[in-house]
Amino acid sequence: MKKILILCFVFTLSLSCTKEKNENSxxxxxxxxxxxxxxxxxxxxxxxxxxxKKIEKLDTTIKHQLVTSLPxxxxxxxxxxxxxxxxxxxxxxxxxxxxxxxxKAIYVKxxxxxxxxxxxxxxxxxxxxxSIAELKTQLNLxxxxxxxxxxxxxxxxxxxxxxxxxxxxxxxxENNLASLRTQARKMKIIAPFSGIVDEIFPRKGELxxxxxxxxxxxxxxxxxxxxxxxxxxxxxxxxxxxxxLFFPSIEKESNSKISQISNYINPENRSFKxxxxxxxxxxxxxPNLLANLKILDFKxxxxxxxxxxxxxxxxxxxxxxxxxxxxxxxxxVKKIITIGSEYNHEVYISDGLTExxxxxxxxxxxxxxxxxxxxxxx
Numbered sequence: 001m002k003k004i005l006i007l008c009f010v011f012t013l014s015l016s017c018t019k020e021k022n023e024n025s026x027x028x029x030x031x032x033x034x035x036x037x038x039x040x041x042x043x044x045x046x047x048x049x050x051x052x053k054k055i056e057k058l059d060t061t062i063k064h065q066l067v068t069s070l071p072x073x074x075x076x077x078x079x080x081x082x083x084x085x086x087x088x089x090x091x092x093x094x095x096x097x098x099x100x101x102x103x104k105a106i107y108v109k110x111x112x113x114x115x116x117x118x119x120x121x122x123x124x125x126x127x128x129x130x131s132i133a134e135l136k137t138q139l140n141l142x143x144x145x146x147x148x149x150x151x152x153x154x155x156x157x158x159x160x161x162x163x164x165x166x167x168x169x170x171x172x173x174e175n176n177l178a179s180l181r182t183q184a185r186k187m188k189i190i191a192p193f194s195g196i197v198d199e200i201f202p203r204k205g206e207l208x209x210x211x212x213x214x215x216x217x218x219x220x221x222x223x224x225x226x227x228x229x230x231x232x233x234x235x236x237x238x239x240x241x242x243x244x245l246f247f248p249s250i251e252k253e254s255n256s257k258i259s260q261i262s263n264y265i266n267p268e269n270r271s272f273k274x275x276x277x278x279x280x281x282x283x284x285x286x287p288n289l290l291a292n293l294k295i296l297d298f299k300x301x302x303x304x305x306x307x308x309x310x311x312x313x314x315x316x317x318x319x320x321x322x323x324x325x326x327x328x329x330x331x332x333v334k335k336i337i338t339i340g341s342e343y344n345h346e347v348y349i350s351d352g353l354t355e356x357x358x359x360x361x362x363x364x365x366x367x368x369x370x371x372x373x374x375x376x377x378x
Contacts, residue, residue: 064374067363069323072303072355077348079298079341080244081237085227085276087247087289091193091219097123098186100209103202108215110200114191120215121200123208125187128180135177142170195219220283224259225291228271233297237261242296243276247289254278258295298341303349307342309364320353321360321367323375332360334369 101123108120149166152158199216202208225245229237241258260275276293278285309320322333337352360367367373 064372065363065367066376067323067367067373068361068376070306070309070359070361072353072357072359073305074302074355075304076299076301077304077341077343077346078296079343079348080294081229081233081297083227083229083293083295085225085245085291085293087223087285087287087291088226089218089220089223089287091195091217091222092287093192093217094213095120095189095192095215095217096210096213097189097208098210099123099183100207101125101187103204103206103208103214106200106204108197108200110197112197113195114197114217115194116191118191119188120191120197120217121189121202123187123189125184128184128187132177132180132184135173135180139170139173139177142166142173146170189214191217193217193219218287220280220285220287223278223280223285223287225256225276225278225293226273227276227291227293228266228269228273229295231265231270231272233295234272236297237274237295244294245276245278246292246294247285248292249289250284252284300340300348302340303353303355304346305349305353305359306361307345307347309359309361310337310339310347311364321364321369322353322357323360323373324358330373330375332367332369332371332373 103121104124105122106120107122108114108118114120146166146169149158149163153160153163195217196219197215198218201213201215208214237258239258239261243256243258245254245256246252247254256276256278258274259277262273265272274295305320310318311320312318317336318339319334319336322335323330324333325331335352335357338350340348340350342348360373362376363373
């Protein structure tokens with residue numbers, strides 16, 4: 001037991017002396033040893049890389065990262081402004097009578113197609129017709145009186161005043177009769193244009209007035225979409241600018257061009273109105289229908305890639321990974337790119353890529369520059 005204790009003491013003392021000797025080594029000696037070791041590490045690392053490359057060529061069991069490639073697409077890129085608009089038509093009116101009266105007859109039905117000049121509703125004009133009949137009698141007498149006075153006046157018989165009074169009386173009655181006939185015609189509600197009777201408001205026997213509509217008449221052959229666009233886009237939106245419309249309620253698409261631009265900026269929301277005419281032969285598009293409107297504000301021909309492939313490094317640079325193949329090896333290359341515009345999950349590249357480049361598609365987030373990969377061919 002004593003021998004064991006003595007041996008432990010001697011061993012501990014020996015370690016203490018060695019540690020003290022090492023601690024007393026000079027700084028220069030330690031730096032020299034460090035340099036020697038680093039040079040050995042560098043030499044071994046280089047040798048290891050050479051060996052690894054030889055192993056990769058000879059060992060067929062080594063598996064590289066699997067990726068898919070995507071060729072560069074050179075096409076026309078379009079960017080759109082997306083806003084909402086409302087369908088309107090110039091021929092959508094509520095017809096109101098110029099004179100009040102009782103509805104005597106309704107000659108059309110709701111949903112019926114009518115033509116310009118066709119009578120839609122007849123108001124009671126009996127009082128007006130009675131007044132016309134009375135005036136006709138008075139006018140006949142006034143004409144007879146005037147004709148007699150005119151003959152006498154030509155024969156220099158009678159006074160000029162009597163002649164002028166008879167003439168004025170006749171002309172006054174003629175004007176009154178013409179007014180009554182005009183009023184009688186306006187007791188008929190006539191279609192100002194061809195279209196569809198959308199709604200008839202009064203029923204037969206009801207009383208109407210100039211403040212109340214009688215018939216709503218619509219023509220859906222030509223409609224348009226009206227929308228408001230922020231003033232920021234004034235420089236890029238012109239008459240003739242390409243537009244694309246989609247009506248979600250009826251799932252209908254249509255292409256058109258801007259036909260009118262307002263010259264007034266609304267001070268409340270800093271926007272201006274635009275109008276896009278659209279054809280509506282099937283009459284599926286109705287007034288006040290909502291439309292999703294896309295207005296072309298940028299168009300260019302060049303390289304287009306999926307936006308999902310664009311990454312950003314710590315310096316804020318946008319980049320993509322491409323594949324370069326040489327000596328039967330596919331190597332990952334990082335390329336800094338400049339984005340011109342982005343729309344609908346696609347990116348227009350203004351600089352950084354050429355048509356000869358091949359993009360890394362699937363697996364682009366799992367590789368780094370310099371990696372050797374295996375490309376899966378679809």
